Amino acid sequence: MSLRNVPDNMCPIATEYTTMLTGDWRALRPIVDRDRCVKCATCWLYCPVQCVVEKAAWFDFNYDYCKGCGICAEECPHGAIKMVEEAEG
Amino acid sequence: MNEITAPTGKVIVCDGNEAAAWGACLSRPDMVAVYPITPQSSLVEYLAQFIADGRMDADLMDVEGEHTVLSVLHGAVLAGARTYSATSAQGLAFMFEPYFRTPGLRLPMVVSLVTRDAVSPTCVWGGQQDAMTVKEVGWIHMYCETQQEILDTIPIAYKVAEHPDVMLPVNVNHDGNYLSYGVARVELPEQSVVDAFLGEKQVNWHACLDPERPMAVDPLTGGAGGVGPSMFVKYRKGLCSGMQTALQVIEDAHADWGKRTGRYWSPLIEEYRMEDAEVALVTIGSMTGAAKDAVDEARADGKKVGLVKIKTFRPFPAARIAQALSKVKAIGVVDRSVNFGWNCGPAFQEVLAALYAHQTARIPMMSFIGGLAGADITVEHFAQVVRRTFRLAGGEAAAGPVWLNEND
Numbered sequence: 390m391s392l393r394n395v396p397d398n399m400c401p402i403a404t405e406y407t408t409m410l411t412g413d414w415r416a417l418r419p420i421v422d423r424d425r426c427v428k429c430a431t432c433w434l435y436c437p438v439q440c441v442v443e444k445a446a447w448f449d450f451n452y453d454y455c456k457g458c459g460i461c462a463e464e465c466p467h468g469a470i471k472m473v474e475e476a477e478g
Numbered sequence: 479m480n481e482i483t484a485p486t487g488k489v490i491v492c493d494g495n496e497a498a499a500w501g502a503c504l505s506r507p508d509m510v511a512v513y514p515i516t517p518q519s520s521l522v523e524y525l526a527q528f529i530a531d532g533r534m535d536a537d538l539m540d541v542e543g544e545h546t547v548l549s550v551l552h553g554a555v556l557a558g559a560r561t562y563s564a565t566s567a568q569g570l571a572f573m574f575e576p577y578f579r580t581p582g583l584r585l586p587m588v589v590s591l592v593t594r595d596a597v598s599p600t601c602v603w604g605g606q607q608d609a610m611t612v613k614e615v616g617w618i619h620m621y622c623e624t625q626q627e628i629l630d631t632i633p634i635a636y637k638v639a640e641h642p643d644v645m646l647p648v649n650v651n652h653d654g655n656y657l658s659y660g661v662a663r664v665e666l667p668e669q670s671v672v673d674a675f676l677g678e679k680q681v682n683w684h685a686c687l688d689p690e691r692p693m694a695v696d697p698l699t700g701g702a703g704g705v706g707p708s709m710f711v712k713y714r715k716g717l718c719s720g721m722q723t724a725l726q727v728i729e730d731a732h733a734d735w736g737k738r739t740g741r742y743w744s745p746l747i748e749e750y751r752m753e754d755a756e757v758a759l760v761t762i763g764s765m766t767g768a769a770k771d772a773v774d775e776a777r778a779d780g781k782k783v784g785l786v787k788i789k790t791f792r793p794f795p796a797a798r799i800a801q802a803l804s805k806v807k808a809i810g811v812v813d814r815s816v817n818f819g820w821n822c823g824p825a826f827q828e829v830l831a832a833l834y835a836h837q838t839a840r841i842p843m844m845s846f847i848g849g850l851a852g853a854d855i856t857v858e859h860f861a862q863v864v865r866r867t868f869r870l871a872g873g874e875a876a877a878g879p880v881w882l883n884e885n886d
Contacts, residue, residue, distance in 0.1 A: 395684045398716030399645065400584040401709070402685050403694040 411438065415457035417472040423447045425469035432461035432470060487739075488666040494657035497625040497664050498564065498590045498650070499524035501632025503534045504672040505588070506679075508559035511539035511547045515569035516602040517654035518592040522564065536562075544573035548589075552576060555585045556695060558686045560636065560679060564590035566654060567608040568597065574612070580647045581616030581717055583696060586639035586681060587647045588632060589617075593763070594654040595815075595851050603852025604654035606763065607815040609791075610824045616717050618648040618724055619792040621763045625662040627743055628652045630735060633672050634743075637731040640681055643723045653764040653814070655852050660764075671738050721793045728790055746795035748787040749802050751777060755784030757867045758803055760811040760829055762788045765848070765855045769812065772860030783864050794828055800836030803829070808842045808871035810863045812882075814849040822879050823847050842870045848882030855882060 395402075426447035433441040433448055440454040441461065447469075450461075462470040492500070498521050502510065510529075512522040528534035539550050544565055551561040565573055570591060580587065595605030606621075613619055618638060622628040628650065635648040652658060685695050699709040729745045736742030750770055752758065761769045766787045776783045786802050788795075803809055813823020820827050822845035830843055846863050848855040859882045870876055 396716065398712045398719070399684045400582070400716075401696050401699050401713055403697040404692070409698065 410453045411456050412440075412451075412453045415452070415455060416475050417457040417459060418452070418475050419450055419455065419457065419459070419461050419470050420473055421447055421449055422469045422471070425467050427467055427469075429466065431464050431466055435460050435464045487668050487671070490664055490666055491661060492625065492664050493520070493659050493661045494622075494625045494628050494652050495521035495592065495659070496524050497629040498592075498632060498652065499528060500664075500666060501629040501650075502562040502588070502590075503528050504629075504667060504669060505562070505633045505636050505676060506534075506560065506673070507536050507562040507588075509537045509539065509551065509554040510562045511541055511550045511554075512563055513541060513544050513547050513565070513569060515544075515566045517594060517604070517658040518564045518566040518569070518590070520658070521590065521592065525562075544569040545575060548573045548576035548580065551587060552580065552583070552585060555587055555682050556583075556685055556687045558682050560640075560681050561587045562589070562632075563587075564592060566592045567594035567602075570608050570612065571596070577612065577617070578615055579696070582713065584645040584684060584717070584720065585647060586636075586645050588635045588639060589647065589649055590628075590632070591649045591651045592654045592658045593651050593814075601851045604656055604658075605814050605850050605852065606651070606653070607850075609649065609651045610813075610815040610817075613792050613824070616646065616721070617792065618644075618646055618721070618728075618790070620648065620650050620728075620790050621788065622650065622652045622657065623764055623766045623787065625657060625660065625664050626741070628657065629664055629666070630739065630741055630743060633667075633675060634728075634731045634735050636676055637734070638724060638727050641724075641727045641731075642683070644720050644727050645684065646717070646720050646724065651763070656764040665739075665741075667739055675735060675738050725790075725793050725795060744787065744789050746790045746798050747802060748789060750785040750787065752784035752786065752802060754782055755806055756782040757784075757808045757810070757864070757871050758806045759783065759785045759860070759863060759867065760788065760799075760803075760809060760825060761785060762791065762812075762825055763814065765812060765814065768855055768857050769860045769863075771857045772864055775857065775861065776864045781864065781868065783867075788825060791825070791828075794832065796828075796832035797836055799829055799832045803833065803841065804837055804839070806841060806871075808844075808867045810844050810846055810867035810870070812846045812848060812855070812860075812863060814847075814855075816847060816850075826879075842876050844870055844876050845879040846882055847879045850883065853883040853886060859883075
């Protein structure tokens with residue numbers, strides 16, 4: 390038996406790399422106020438899915454993976470992150 | 479098939495757990511992973527001894543619990559190994575999470591269930607509640623009546639599990655205490671006979687891990703954001719199809735084994751003195767011996783009674799059972815476990831459904847529950863079952879379940 394002969398309904402096996410973007414199910418989007426952000430990295434530390442992206446003078450987010458949980462906004466000591474409705478973002 | 483046959487192999491005297499260990503040994507698994515639990519523990523010890531003695535060329539993984547037992551075997555099967563394990567009751571319960579994954583991944587393996595009643599109340603004795611509780615998960619379930627049948631059924635189970643049209647795990651079940659510790663004459667087939675029967679090993683051709691061919695096994699399927707549930711449904715249908723195909727494969731494998739060893743076990747059901755029976759008993763596992771004696775005694779008294787033993791419980795041989803029972807006037811089904819919520823035994827419920835699905839005549843049936851917590855189901859208990867079933871045939875209303883050991 391070779392893999393070519395495997396019946397289509399035998400068992401779930403993926404032979405091609407595909408990804409599921411967790412950002413697809415986001416309802417609220419974090420927005421950074423660059424004037425307030427001092428790059429303290431608190432959001433980077435707390436983000437449970439590690440989607441905070443370092444920029445030259447502030448932190449931003451990888452929206453492909455950010456699920457919009459809002460922990461970054463809750464933890465930001467400078468109030469630099471606010472959550473907005475995804476549709477508005 | 480109970481008569482003593484002319485031996486073609488070496489004759490030994492052993493208990494059911496040793497018979498199972500021999501069945502595994504002769505099937506040449508590459509890896510066994512085990513965790514001891516009563517009444518399976520001595521089976522593990524036999525395996526360890528076989529490996530220590532050099533009789534069995536397998537890696538033994540002595541892990542910290544049953545969840546790991548089955549999880550490491552998943553890895554081994556995916557790497558192309560033939561595997562074996564055994565468990566009972568609470569150990570099976572602890573194994574349940576990977577147990578569910580095994581048939582879904584279509585991993586062919588054989589695991590002996592040394593059946594035992596499930597707590598609570600605390601009990602380490604025989605009963606079939608453990609196996610009956612997991613009958614819906616997608617494993618094939620076969621029940622054995624004798625020590626010889628245990629040994630023979632294990633190579634047969636590998637043949638079924640690894641069949642390209644089946645590719646499902648098989649539980650070979652034998653009753654805790656009665657069979658696990660009961661000692662009997664057992665014929666050991668020649669290794670060459672089992673080797674020829676099983677043929678070249680190609681355990682896991684569909685998802686064999688290979689660095690040259692990267693794959694992700696069991697990726698996330700379904701879900702509203704992806705391809706939808708259709709992919710999940712496709713694999714569920716595939717599993718169902720494998721189960722139904724197994725009915726014929728099980729018959730073929732038993733026939734092949736019979737040709738090579740002279741021992742023809744009934745693959746799905748065994749009909750005992752059913753040719754002109756007016757009432758029938760239905761049994762599973764080791765209780766069948768005492769039931770056959772009771773049938774013989776009743777026959778000696780001129781009562782036309784027969785017996786149907788269920789060997790294969792999953793896939794359920796509904797058509798065969800309905801056919802075997804189609805001409806009787808009443809049926810008494812004896813279970814060693816309980817179907818909670820239906821107030822009867824599980825086999826009773828299954829037989830009832832099989833008759834409804836396959837014939838129009840309505841035959842009176844009664845559920846008998848016995849042998850719980852290792853209790854003895856004696857010939858006298860079966861004589862009661864025969865008497866009660868004849869009364870049912872005579873028009874008395876069905877009442878049940880009858881708890882056979884209630885006053886013992």
